Amino acid sequence: MAEVVEQEWGVDLISSWNKHGWFTMANRVGAKMAKLIGAKAHEVMVADSTSVNLFKVVSAALQLRPHRRIIVSERANFPTDLYMLEGLIRQLGSRHELRLMDHDDDISASITDAVAVVVLTHVSYRTGRMLDMAHCTQLAHQAGALVVWDLAHSAGAVPVELNEAGADFAVGCGYKYLNGGPGAPAFLFVAEALQDSCEQPLSGWFGHAQPFAFEHTYTPASGIQRFQCGTPPILSLVALEVGVDLMLEACQQELRQKSVGLCDTFVALVQQECSSWAFQQVSPNSASKRGSQVCLAHPEGYAIIQALIAQGVVGDFRAPDILRFGFAPLYISYVDVWRAVQQLKAVMRERLWDREEYRQQSAVT
Ligand SMILES: *Cc1c(COP(=O)(O)O)cnc(C)c1O
Numbered sequence: 291m292a293e294v295v296e297q298e299w300g301v302d303l304i305s306s307w308n309k310h311g312w313f314t315m316a317n318r319v320g321a322k323m324a325k326l327i328g329a330k331a332h333e334v335m336v337a338d339s340t341s342v343n344l345f346k347v348v349s350a351a352l353q354l355r356p357h358r359r360i361i362v363s364e365r366a367n368f369p370t371d372l373y374m375l376e377g378l379i380r381q382l383g384s385r386h387e388l389r390l391m392d393h394d395d396d397i398s399a400s401i402t403d404a405v406a407v408v409v410l411t412h413v414s415y416r417t418g419r420m421l422d423m424a425h426c427t428q429l430a431h432q433a434g435a436l437v438v439w440d441l442a443h444s445a446g447a448v449p450v451e452l453n454e455a456g457a458d459f460a461v462g463c464g465y466k467y468l469n470g471g472p473g474a475p476a477f478l479f480v481a482e483a484l485q486d487s488c489e490q491p492l493s494g495w496f497g498h499a500q501p502f503a504f505e506h507t508y509t510p511a512s513g514i515q516r517f518q519c520g521t522p523p524i525l526s527l528v529a530l531e532v533g534v535d536l537m538l539e540a541c542q543q544e545l546r547q548k549s550v551g552l553c554d555t556f557v558a559l560v561q562q563e564c565s566s567w568a569f570q571q572v573s574p575n576s577a578s579k580r581g582s583q584v585c586l587a588h589p590e591g592y593a594i595i596q597a598l599i600a601q602g603v604v605g606d607f608r609a610p611d612i613l614r615f616g617f618a619p620l621y622i623s624y625v626d627v628w629r630a631v632q633q634l635k636a637v638m639r640e641r642l643w644d645r646e647e648y649r650q651q652s653a654v655t
Pocket residue numbers: 339340341342368370371411415440442443463476
């Protein structure tokens with residue numbers, strides 16, 4: 291980043307767009323990410339935020355199914371996904387309907403031939419439950435629907451094979467397991483076969499066929515390029531590229547093994563060390579059905595997480611009562627897991643969570 295600021299921007303200024311490859315950087319980083327999610331290099335683009343990308347790809351999917359009126363998603367999906375769908379439906383004149391499945395619902399029963407698109411999150415942010423991507427995609431396709439996968443808690447955390455699963459669209463964050471830094475740009479995936487047959491509504495100049503022709507009317511670029519909107523944040527892209535490069539140095543299969551090992555160890559140690567307290571494991575026990583996180587429920591979850599953070603074990607709290615522990619397999623060690631459980635035990639045994647300072651709710655949990 292220092293080099294980009296001091297040399298590229300500092301010396302070469304706007305000529306860096308050509309000279310230092312800034313103009314194609316969103317594609318270059320996307321192509322690298324493609325390797326982590328089982329996609330082709332020209333099917334992935336870095337742009338905007340996950341929320342905005344979801345809006346773009348669901349709009350595109352709806353265009354491909356103009357006679358169908360239903361969008362299916364999960365009630366327990368990450369709220370921004372549902373909010374964006376609600377907003378899109380309003381924007382399109384409220385002719386579509388959002389059908390929400392509950393956790394135990396039979397997904398095949400929800401996907402009828404009136405369904406245009408199914409929006410699913412691969413690894414649940416609240417429970418860590420991982421869906422079978424190939425199976426769900428197949429069910430949707432059998433009913434003639436398209437699928438949008440949210441990979442926020444999958445990319446860089448678990449192996450993803452979008453092409454093998456036959457996925458249509460996907461979105462995800464750069465700032466979770468991809469280590470792009472806070473607010474890093476997000477990514478989107480559009481299957482090659484669909485790219486030129488749909489458009490997205492945020493028709494900004496970076497998605498134009500010839501942005502520097504400065505034409506008066508919009509002509510979409512071909513391929514994934516049309517899913518860009520405005521000028522990409524180069525400094526953020528540079529930071530994200532470093533995170534993705536580091537991840538690509540590791541063998542993805544070994545990363546998965548390490549992630550499973552860390553999570554299994556955490557589960558076993560919590561059972562062994564913390565059985566005196568009312569923790570309830572909400573993540574699946576079986577590693578094959580779980581992402582790289584373990585979530586526990588406890589009525590004092592918020593205060594416990596605050597007390598743990600004060601001890602240097604940084605987890606998340608997710609309302610109403612979930613403690614979420616994410617295990618980034620590149621750099622979290624088994625010793626870290628042991629220490630985290632010992633701290634959790636100390637917080638409970640010494641009732642550290644019961645202090646006033648840990649009960650004050652901050653804006654971000
Ligand atoms: C974290 C997360 C997001 C975040 O969306 P932003 O637009 O990047 O803030 C979206 N969806 C899911 C499933 C998430 O876990």
